[in-house]
Each structure stands twice: as structure tokens, then as C-alpha cells.
Amino acid sequence: MAGDSDPNAPWVTTAGMLPVLVTGALFVFFLGYIPQIAAYAPVRWAWDWIPSLDIALTFWLDGLSLMFALLITGIGTLVMLYAAKYLAGQPQFPRFALYLFSFMLSMLGLVLADNLITLFVFWELTTFTSYLLIGYLHVDPKSRRNALQALLLTAAGGLAMLAGFILIGVTQGTFELSELNAAGSMAEHAMYLPILILVLIGAFTKSAQVPFHFWLPNAMAAPTPVSAYLHSATMVKGGVYLMARMHPSLSGSDAWVWSLTIFGGVTAVFASFMALRQTDLKQTLAYTTLMALGTLTMFLAGSTGYAITAAMTFLFVHSLYKAALFLTIGVVDHGTGTRDADLLGGLARAMPITATVAALAALSMAGLPPFIGFIAKELAYAGGLEMTLSAFVIPMAIIANALMFAVAGIVAWKPFYGPQGKLPHKPHEGPWPMLAGPVILGVLGLLFGLMPWLVAEALIEPAVAAVMGAPDTGGRLVLWHGVNLPLMLSLATFALGALMYWKHQQLRAALARIEAKGPDFDAGWDRLLDHFMAMAKGQTRVIQTGVLRHYLFATFTVLVVAVAATMVLRSPGSVSLSLGGLSVREWAIAGLALAGTGVVVLTSSRIAAIVGLGVVGIAVALIFIVYSAPDVAITQLLVELLVVVLFAVAALKMPHLDPTGKQRHRPWDAVLAASVGAMTTLVLLYVVDTPFDRRLTDFFEAASFPEAFGRNIVNVILVDFRTLDTFGEIAVVLVAALGAYALLKGARAATKKDEGQ
Amino acid sequence: MNSIIFTAAARLLVALLLVFSVFMLLRGHNLPGGGFIGGLLGAVGFIVYSLACGPKEAKAALRCSPEALAMVGLGIALAAGLVSVFFGDPFFTGQWYWVGGDSYETAAFSVNSVLVFDIGVYLVVLGGILSLTFAFEEET
Numbered sequence: 001m002a003g004d005s006d007p008n009a010p011w012v013t014t015a016g017m018l019p020v021l022v023t024g025a026l027f028v029f030f031l032g033y034i035p036q037i038a039a040y041a042p043v044r045w046a047w048d049w050i051p052s053l054d055i056a057l058t059f060w061l062d063g064l065s066l067m068f069a070l071l072i073t074g075i076g077t078l079v080m081l082y083a084a085k086y087l088a089g090q091p092q093f094p095r096f097a098l099y100l101f102s103f104m105l106s107m108l109g110l111v112l113a114d115n116l117i118t119l120f121v122f123w124e125l126t127t128f129t130s131y132l133l134i135g136y137l138h139v140d141p142k143s144r145r146n147a148l149q150a151l152l153l154t155a156a157g158g159l160a161m162l163a164g165f166i167l168i169g170v171t172q173g174t175f176e177l178s179e180l181n182a183a184g185s186m187a188e189h190a191m192y193l194p195i196l197i198l199v200l201i202g203a204f205t206k207s208a209q210v211p212f213h214f215w216l217p218n219a220m221a222a223p224t225p226v227s228a229y230l231h232s233a234t235m236v237k238g239g240v241y242l243m244a245r246m247h248p249s250l251s252g253s254d255a256w257v258w259s260l261t262i263f264g265g266v267t268a269v270f271a272s273f274m275a276l277r278q279t280d281l282k283q284t285l286a287y288t289t290l291m292a293l294g295t296l297t298m299f300l301a302g303s304t305g306y307a308i309t310a311a312m313t314f315l316f317v318h319s320l321y322k323a324a325l326f327l328t329i330g331v332v333d334h335g336t337g338t339r340d341a342d343l344l345g346g347l348a349r350a351m352p353i354t355a356t357v358a359a360l361a362a363l364s365m366a367g368l369p370p371f372i373g374f375i376a377k378e379l380a381y382a383g384g385l386e387m388t389l390s391a392f393v394i395p396m397a398i399i400a401n402a403l404m405f406a407v408a409g410i411v412a413w414k415p416f417y418g419p420q421g422k423l424p425h426k427p428h429e430g431p432w433p434m435l436a437g438p439v440i441l442g443v444l445g446l447l448f449g450l451m452p453w454l455v456a457e458a459l460i461e462p463a464v465a466a467v468m469g470a471p472d473t474g475g476r477l478v479l480w481h482g483v484n485l486p487l488m489l490s491l492a493t494f495a496l497g498a499l500m501y502w503k504h505q506q507l508r509a510a511l512a513r514i515e516a517k518g519p520d521f522d523a524g525w526d527r528l529l530d531h532f533m534a535m536a537k538g539q540t541r542v543i544q545t546g547v548l549r550h551y552l553f554a555t556f557t558v559l560v561v562a563v564a565a566t567m568v569l570r571s572p573g574s575v576s577l578s579l580g581g582l583s584v585r586e587w588a589i590a591g592l593a594l595a596g597t598g599v600v601v602l603t604s605s606r607i608a609a610i611v612g613l614g615v616v617g618i619a620v621a622l623i624f625i626v627y628s629a630p631d632v633a634i635t636q637l638l639v640e641l642l643v644v645v646l647f648a649v650a651a652l653k654m655p656h657l658d659p660t661g662k663q664r665h666r667p668w669d670a671v672l673a674a675s676v677g678a679m680t681t682l683v684l685l686y687v688v689d690t691p692f693d694r695r696l697t698d699f700f701e702a703a704s705f706p707e708a709f710g711r712n713i714v715n716v717i718l719v720d721f722r723t724l725d726t727f728g729e730i731a732v733v734l735v736a737a738l739g740a741y742a743l744l745k746g747a748r749a750a751t752k753k754d755e756g757q
Numbered sequence: 758m759n760s761i762i763f764t765a766a767a768r769l770l771v772a773l774l775l776v777f778s779v780f781m782l783l784r785g786h787n788l789p790g791g792g793f794i795g796g797l798l799g800a801v802g803f804i805v806y807s808l809a810c811g812p813k814e815a816k817a818a819l820r821c822s823p824e825a826l827a828m829v830g831l832g833i834a835l836a837a838g839l840v841s842v843f844f845g846d847p848f849f850t851g852q853w854y855w856v857g858g859d860s861y862e863t864a865a866f867s868v869n870s871v872l873v874f875d876i877g878v879y880l881v882v883l884g885g886i887l888s889l890t891f892a893f894e895e896e897t
Contacts, residue, residue, distance in 0.1 A: 630789040634781075638797035642886065645804055649894055708851060708871070709861050710786040718791060719871045719878070723849040726874075727834055730881040734827045737885035741824065744892040 009089025011433065016084030016093070019101040020077055026108070027073035030066060034458050037066045040471050044114065044178065060114035060178050063462025064244055067312070068111035070459070071233040071319045076104045078437030082327055083225035085433035086334065096136055100229070103129035107234045111241055116165040116175040120158065123206070123238065127154045130235050134222045146218035149525060153215050154205050161202025161242075167195045177245060181469055185252035196255055199246065207239025207293045210267045214521040217274075217286040224330030227282060228437075231289045232323035240296045240315065248469035251303055260301035261389045265396035267294030272403030276504060277511040281329045281339045281411060285322065288365070288407055291400050292318040298396065299380065302387040305464065309476045310383035312463045314376040316455065317364060317445070321373060324361035324441035325411060328354055331434050332415060337424035341410055345421030351429045353439065355416035360442035362412030364449070366405045366497065367490065372449040375477055377401055377493070381486035382476075398493055405497025406504055452477040549665065553672065560675045563683060575685040586626065593619035606651045614644040631714040760809075767809035774802030782879050783872075792875035796882025803883075804890055812894040823887035830880025837874035849874075 033043065042062035049057040061069070080100060087093045106129050109122035128151070135147030169175045171191045172183070186192055208216040216236060220227055230236065243250075243260070250256060271290035278284040292314070299311035331354050332347065333339045348355040364373035380401075384393040415421070429435075448455050456477035465471045481487065500507060545551075592615060599612030617640030624633035700713050700721065710716035718726050778798035785791030807815030819826070841850040851871040858864030 631791070631794065634789060634794050635797065638794065638801060641801060642797065642804070642890075645801075645808070646890060646893060649808075649890075709853065709867070709869075710871075712785060712787050712789060712791070714789075715785045715791040715875075718793070719786075719875050720851045723838060723851075723874060726878065727838065727849070730834060730878050731831060733885045734831050734881050737827060737888050738824060741888050741892045744889075744895075 011085045011088035013084070013088075013093075015097045016080075016088070019080045019097050019104075020084065023073050023080055023101070023104055024077040027070065027077055030069045030073060033061060033066055037061065037063055037462050038458050040462065040465060042178070042466075046114075049118075055117045055175065056115050057118055058114040058176060059109075059112040059118075061112060062466040063459070063464070064241070064312075064466035065111045067316065067459045067463045068233075068237070068241055069108060071316070072104060072107050072111065075229065075233045075319060075323045075437075075441070078440060079225050079229040079323070079327070080104075082228070082330070082434050082437045083223075085431055086225055086330060087223065092136075096133075096223075099129055099132045099136065100226070103133060103229075103234070107238070110238060114177050116168060116177065119177070119242075120162050120165055123161070123202075124155065124158050126235055126238060127151060127158060130154075130219075130230055133226045133230065134219045136222055136226065140221065143221040146215070146221045150215040150219050153212060153525075157202045157205025157212070160198045160205075164195050164198030164202065167191055167198065171195070177249075181246075181248040184248065184469070186249055187251075187253035187256075192253065193255060196250055196253070196259075199242070199250065200259060203239035203242045204263060204297075205239070206242070207236055207297065208267075208290055209239075209263045209294065209297060210270050211521060213267060213271070213290055214525060216290055217283055218522065220282050220286050224282070224326060224333065227286070228323050228326030228330065231286065232326060233319040236289060236293055237296075237315065237319070240293060240300070243297065243300045244311070244463075244467045247300060247303075247308075247467045251301075257301045257388050260297050261387070261392060264294045264296070264298030264301065265392055267291075268298060268400040269294075269396050269403075272400045272407070273511055274515075275407045276403055276410070276500070277508055277515060279341045279508075281332070281341055281344075281415070282326075284341070284407060284411060285325055285329065288404060289318075289322060291404065292322065295380070295397065295400060298393060299383055299387075300467075301389070302383060303468070304383065304386045305468065306379060306386050306476065307383035308464050308467050309460065310376065310379040312460050312467065313372075313379050313477065316460060317372050317376040320441045320445050320448075321361040321364040324357060324438045324445070325365065327434070327438045327441075328358045328361065329411075331430035331438065334434065335430055336427045341414060343421045343423065344415035345418050346416070347421075347427050348416040350427040351416070353435055354430060357435070357438040357442040358412040358416060360446055361438070362408040364442075364445035365411075366408035367401055367493070370446070370449045370479055372445050372452065372455075374490070375449060375452055375479060377490060378481060378486045379476060381489045382481075385485065394489070398489060398496065401493045402496035402500060405494060406500035409501040410504060449479065452479060553668075556672055556676050560672070560679050563679050567682065567686075575682070575689050577685060589619050589622045589626070592622070606654065607648060610644055610647040610651060613647075614640050617643070629714075631712070764809045767805050771802045771806045774798055774805065778802060778879075782875060785875060786871070792878030793882055796879040797886070799879070799883045800886040800890070803887055807891070807894060812891050816891060819887065823884040823891060825884070827881045827884025827888060830877045830882075830884055832877070833880065834874050834877030837870045837877060840870045840873075 036043065040063075042060060044061075045059040047057040049055050080097070083096065083100060084093075087096060090096070103126060106122050106125035110119060110126055113119035113122055131147050131151040134150055135144050137143045165175070168180065168186075171189055172180055172186060174180060180186075186195070189195075205212045216231070219230065222230070268291050271287045271294055275284050275287035275291060278287060296311050296315055296318075299307050299314070302308065302311075329339060332344065332351070335351055335354070336344065336347065338344065360371075364371040367373045367377035380397055381394070384390055384397050387393050460477060596612045596615030596619060599615070600609045603609050603612065618637065621633045621636040621640065624630075624636060700717060703721075704710055704713045704716045708716045708720040710720065778795045780795075781790035781798055782792055782795030783790075785795065803815050803819060806818060816822075838849040840852050841848060844850075844852060846852070851869060853871075854868045855861070855864035856866050856868060861867070
């Protein structure tokens with residue numbers, strides 16, 4: 001599936017290169033902001049969007065968003081270049097490029113948004129575009145299913161988050177993140193807990209924390225460039241970004257510390273064990289991503305300088321090495337035809353560059369000096385020791401990091417060195433567009449490790465300042481801190497990790513046994529969906545009988561009961577009915593209506609019933625004429641005419657009414673009809689009894705000619721004062737007509753098909 | 758319906774109805790009428806014609822599909838609303854241009870977006886009802 005691109009196909013195409021160039025340009029654009037942001041001078045762009053709802057299209061560039069923007073555009077450029085070669089010659093590549101580029105833009109919008117609603121919109125856009133990307137190999141049902149799973153889960157989380165955002169907006173009086181963060185923690189507010197829970201559901205589903213983690217490994221059904229992009233710097237980091245972004249306003253409570261620490265810690269350790277258990281290298285990396293997300297969440301629970309610096313550094317480091325590793329595995333897959341860790345071995349001779357790059361990235365992941373991964377790990381231990389729940393955080397971090405050490409060996413040592421594996425075809429080195437990304441990212445991991453000041457002041461410290469809400473004393477990113485407790489913990493980690501790598505075959509077998517006994521979240525998700533479907537089916541069977549009588553009976557019964565209940569509960573007082581003032585003309589119209597009704601009820605001919613109904617309608621039109629509403633009367637007359645004609649056309653083709661068939665229902669129908677009639681009469685009498693409010697009428701009478709140059713108030717209201725309503729109505733007319741048209745045509749097609757058989 | 762009298766009468770009636778429907782549309786702003794009523798009258802005209810001569814003849818007389826007519830109508834109504842955007846007014850604000858004067862009293866006549874909107878309403882109602890009716894007649 002993955003390595004099926006044509007090696008001879010041209011890869012420098014418009015669809016391939018345009019996204020690379022635009023994304024690269026964006027990367028350079030954001031690079032230009034580094035000096036300003038490093039001086040703690042955030043930038044804000046604003047456009048009014050829906051001013052009446054206080055929703056604006058505002059963007060905010062500070063240390064945190066700049067770091068994300070650079071990762072998104074920087075890694076994005078490399079991934080798009082890689083994808084152009086990786087998928088070269090595939091007929092659907094332009095579509096893929098469009099999806100990937102739209103995803104990049106949505107992600108960029110997400111990390112730059114200042115308004116919570118804007119953020120939500122971009123958040124959902126990343127959900128949709130990632131759905132398209134994960135399901136790109138849509139011929140495969142598994143791919144479709146996994147894409148849908150990611151979509152449903154993250155979109156559901158997103159809706160919870162929207163509810164949280166609206167609560168924030170209502171209680172705090174603003175949707176602007178910059179204002180919310182400047183106002184400090186809202187932990188004292190009565191609505192704080194609901195807000196926190198709702199927002200965290202969004203963040204945890206997006207960033208795949210246990211128990212919402214299962215969609216992430218499944219999302220590996222996507223082509224490798226997608227995995228590299230979505231699971232290193234972007235999509236899954238969305239939740240982490242949200243927690244970091246809202247840290248100043250949402251942290252500062254025990255609920256924040258405990259929930260993030262526990263969920264993050266459990267996710268990190270669970271994912272590390274699962275990573276060791278996998279044999280597919282891509283699945284292994286997927287679980288290491290999960291581990292990174294858990295670790296980041298755990299450290300965002302803290303509020304001290306070291307904890308936040310650890311989170312931001314690790315976030316940066318992880319994006320570099322994880323993208324590099326995913327891309328490397330794509331190269332291996334491309335070059336050998338397999339990603340199975342048990343089959344691969346001894347590739348270093350045939351793929352020297354890939355092997356070197358994999359080693360660079362893996363050493364950073366393992367946290368060995370002098371790579372920047374080492375600095376991140378030292379910072380994590382230093383930060384963890386400062387945290388409230390350090391007794392929980394430190395052991396969790398050690399286990400997770402030791403497992404990462406072992407996994408790094410599996411990913412980067414075993415496939416390239418050691419005995420030659422059994423490969424599907426002869427290995428060959430990857431082409432340069434596919435190596436450029438991993439090489440650059442791998443080398444940067446080493447470079448920044450040796451010279452941490454390059455990123456410290458430009459990226460990490462401004463990001464830390466943005467999360468902490470105030471500029472913070474920097475200088476923590478140093479390769480050599482001296483012999484201290486974090487270093488001791490690092491050494492212990494290496495020892496434990498080496499032991500795990502040495503015993504990883506036995507450990508994997510043991511883990512497989514445990515996994516078989518544990519709960520299967522993925523199957524649980526399928527069961528949940530099955531239950532939903534079953535419920536929908538059962539409910540449809542009960543409610544949708546397909547018999548017109550039932551629908552009408554239900555509708556009118558509800559009408560009578562609801563209106564009667566309201567009248568009894570609200571007891572609007574007595575009504576009076578005086579028939580004294582009616583002239584002969586009015587009695588005649590009432591008689592006409594009654595006669596028409598009588599015909600409808602008593603006749604056994606369909607045509608006669610329709611004509612009777614028409615008589616009633618015309619009587620109503622006459623009433624409008626008597627009370628001088630000519631527009632309404634004309635409309636009523638025409639509609640009645642059309643209804644009669646349409647019914648007559650239909651009735652000609654329908655079977656005769658069966659006078660015996662409906663006898664059983666008739667008493668009930670009579671009761672219901674009488675109740676609806678009585679109810680409507682009562683309501684009308686109440687309405688007539690209340691004094692008429694002339695304010696609107698007076699306004700339209702006064703304003704119709706001077707403001708809209710029309711003397712027919714009805715028409716002026718329709719086409720001038722209330723144009724938007726009219727526009728909505730004619731849109732409904734059109735949609736209804738098209739819908740009925742489709743139904744009629746569909747019915748005819750179905751009949752023809754039946755006749756044909 | 759094979760009635761020579763009806764078929765012969767229908768041709769006259771239809772012409773009258775269609776002229777009357779346009780008349781109702783145009784006078785709607787000051788007297789009873791307007792796009793809704795005009796559209797309904799026009800639809801009645803074509804329905805009478807289709808009852809007399811069959812839906813095929815009526816469709817041919819309409820010269821375009823009623824669905825397209827309705828959609829074009831909605832587009833015209835929307836365009837009439839968008840005109841105000843170019844004058845800095847909120848969406849759907851009526852725009853008036855006086856020909857031969859500078860106010861309602863002095864001008865010979867006016868060009869305005871309100872009537873354009875009403876024409877859109879007319880076409881939607883006409884097309885919507887006719888698409889339903891034709892489909893219905895062909896179906897049954």
C-alpha cells in the first residue's frame with residue numbers, strides 16, 4: 001500500500017511544488033517575527049466578523065503560537081516535499097496535496113487564533129481535514145473506519161470544548177484569549193469546574209489521552225507523510241496547545257494539577273509499554289507519540305518555571321525527532337517493502353544515510369547527550385522534582401523515558417545493524433526529496449543539543465513566558481548542569497532502558513499476554529457505535545410506521561394536548577362570544593364553510609371531498625375580503641385553486657375510496673377533529689379578547705411610503721422591511737419543490753424498475 | 758382531457774392569465790399584488806394550459822425547465838439583496854434610482870432593487886409550483 005509510487009514518475013509537479021513553496025514562504029514569514037517575539041512584544045491582528053455576537057477574527061502571535069507556527073510551517077514544508085516524491089505518479093496526488101495544505105492552514109489558524117470561537121472553527125477544520133487525510137486510502141474499508149473514528153471522537157470532544165468556551169465567554173465577558181490570560185486564573189469562579197471539565201474533554205480527545213487514546217494508533221492507516229505531519233507537530237499537539245494556551249487562565253487549582261498529572265502520567269506509561277509491544281514500526285512510533293502527549297500533559301499540570309520549560313522543550317524536541325523518525329520509516333518502507341521490526345535488519349550497508357539519520361533522531365528520542373533530547377529529559381526531571389505530585393510524576397517519567405530508550409533501539413538500531421533480515425525486495429537508498437526532511441530534522445536535533453542557546457532565547461523562553469503569563473528568568477537550557485539529582489535520574493533511566501532493550505523480546509511476549517486480558521478500547525468503540533445504530537433502528541421502527549393516518553393522528557393529538565395543557569395551566573380567564581353583530585353576509589359565508597365541511601365528511605367520492613375542501617377555502621378567502629385584506633384573499637384563492645387542481649390530478653389516478661375500510665377509525669377521527677376545532681376556536685376567542693397592539697401596524701403605516709415608496713403595506717413588508725424573511729421563505733419554497741420533485745421522480749424510477757423486472 | 762371547447766378556451770385564458778400575472782407583479786408595490794400573487798397566477802395559467810394540452814406542450818411553452826426558473830429566481834433575489842453592499846448599506850436595503858428627477862414626486866419612474874427582488878420571488882413561486890405540478894402530472 002505505501003511503497004506503491006512509481007519511481008520513474010515525475011515528482012516536480014504543480015500540485016507537488018506549490019504547497020512546498022507557499023508553506024516555505026510562510027515559514028520564512030514567521031521566522032521574521034522571532035526578534036520581536038523574543039523581546040516579549042506579541043502581535044495582534046483583528047477583523048470584525050460577527051460583531052453582534054462579540055465574535056471577531058482575531059489572531060495573536062506570541063512565543064507559544066510562534067513556536068507552533070514555525071513547527072507547523074517548517075515541518076510542513078519538509079513533509080510536503082517528501083510527499084511529492086513519496087506519492088509521485090499517483091493519480092489522486094493533487095487531491096492529497098490539497099488536503100495536506102488545507103490541514104496545514106487550519107492548524108496554523110488554530111495556533112494563531114485569539115478569539116475562542118475562531119479557535120474552535122479552526123479546531124474543527126483540522127478535524128475535518130485530518131479525516132480526509134487519514135481516510136486518503138479510501139478504497140480500504142479499515143482506512144475509512146479509522147478515519148471516521150478519529151472524526152467522531154475528536155469532533156465530539158470539540159463540541160464539549162465549544163460548550164466550555166461559551167461558558168467562559170458568558171462568565172468572563174470576553175472570548176479573547178489574550179484578555180482572558182491577562183486577567184489571570186479563573187479558578188475562584190463558581191463555573192470554573194464545569195468549564196475546566198468541558199475544555200479538558202476537548203483537549204484530551206484531540207491529544208489522545210487514555211481513555212480516548214485508541215483513535216491515534218488507528219489513524220496510522222494514512223500514508224506515512226500524513227502520520228509524520230499529524231503526529232509530530234500538528235493535529236495531536238492541538239490539545240496540548242490548548243492546555244498550554246489556557247494555562248494562565250485555567251490552571252491554579254487542585255483540579256487542574258490532579259487531572260492533568262493523572263491522565264498524562266497514565267497515558268505516558270501505558271503508551272510506552274504499548275510501543276514496546278508493537279512489531280509494526282509505524283505502530284511503535286504511534287504509541288511513542290502517545291507517550292509524548294501524555295508526558296506533555298503531565299508537565300503542563302505544573303506551574304513552575306522548570307516544569308513549563310520542560311514541557312515546551314520536550315514539545316519542540318519531540319516534533320523534530322518524531323517527524324524525522326516517521327519520515328525515515330517511510331523511506332525504509334519505500335526501500336524494502338516492509339515495516340515489520342522482526343523482518344528488518346542489517347540495512348545500514350544499503351541505506352547509509354537513512355541509517356545515520358535514524359540514529360540521530362533515535363538518540364535524541366532516547367535522551368542521550370549531546371542531543372537536545374537529553375536537555376529536555378534533564379529539564380523534565382528538574383521540573384518534575386518541583387511539581388506538587390512529584391512522587392507520582394518522577395516514577396512515571398522514569399518508566400516512560402526508559403521505555404523510550406528501549407524503543408529507540410528497536411526503531412533505529414535493529415533494522416539497520418545486526419543480522420540481515422528477510423526482506424520482500426532488495427533494499428535501496430531513498431531519493432533526496434525524501435531524505436531532505438529527515439536529514440535536516442535529525443541534524444537540527446544534534447545542533448540544538450550542542451548549542452542550546454540557539455533555540456533557548458529565540459523560541460523556548462518566549463513560549464514559556466506565554467504559558468506562564470509573564471517573562472521568566474531563562475538560562476535553563478544547558479547541556480551540562482553538573483552532577484545533580486536529574487543527572488542521577490538520567491543515568492538510572494539509561495540503565496533501566498538498556499535492560500528493557502536487552503530483554504525486549506521477552507517483555508513483548510509478556511505484554512501481549514497482558515494486553516489480551518485487558519479491556520479492548522477499540523472493540524468497545526465499535527460496540528458503542530453498534531448500540532447507537534440499533535437504537536436508531538428500533539426507534540425508527542416504532543415512530544415511522546409509514547401510514548399517513550398515524551402521522552396525522554399523532555400530530556393533531558399533540559397539538560390538542562399541548563395547547564389544552566397550556567390553557568389549563570396558564571388559565572387565561574373567561575372568554576365571551578357574541579354573535580349579535582353579524583350581518584346576513586357573514587352568516588352566509590359561515591354557512592358556505594359549513595356546507596363544504598359537510599361534503600368533505602360525508603361524501604364517499606374523492607373528487608367531491610376535494611371540491612368540498614375547496615369550498616371551505618374559498619369561504620375563508622371571502623372572510624379576508626370582507627375584512628379588507630385583498631392581498632391575503634387573492635393569495636388564499638389562488639392557493640385553494642391550485643390545491644384543488646393538484647389533488648384532482650392525483651385523485652383521477654387513485655383507487656376509489658373504500659367506504660367500509662375506514663369505518664373502524666371514524667369515531668376516533670370525529671373526536672379528534674372536533675377537539676382540534678374546539679381548541680382552535682377557543683384560542684381564537686382568547687386572542688380576539690386581548691386588546692390589539694397597534695404599535696407595529698402604526699409603524700408600517702407611517703413608514704411604508706416615506707421610507708419604502710410603496711402604498712401596499714403587505715407588499716412593502718414582504719419586499720423591503722422584512723426582505724430577509726421573504727428570502728428565507730422563497731428558499732424554502734424552492735427546496736420544498738425540488739424535494740417533492742425528487743421524490744416524485746424517484747418514485748417513478750422505482751416503479752419503472754419494478755415493471756422492468 | 759379531450760375537450761375541444763376547453764382546449765380552445767384555454768389558449769385565450771392562458772394568455773390573459775399570464776399578462777394579468779405580470780400586471781399583478783408590477784403593481785404590487787402600491788396596490789394589491791406582488792411577486793407571490795403574480796407567481797401563483799402565472800402558475801395557474803400554465804397549469805390550465807397543461808390540463809388542456811398536456812404537460813409536454815406546457816413544458817415546451819415554458820421554454821426552460823421550471824426547476825432552473827426557480828433557481829434563477831432565487832439567484833435574482835439574492836443579487837437584489839447584494840446590490841446594497843456596493844452602496845455601504847446593510848444587506849437587503851432597498852436601493853432606488855430616480856429617472857428624470859431626484860425624488861419620488863419629481864421622477865418619471867424609478868429603477869429599484871425592491872422590484873428586482875419581487876421578480877425573483879415571482880420566478881421562484883412560478884418555477885417551484887410548476888416543477889411540482891409537471892412532475893405530478895407526468896408521474897400519475
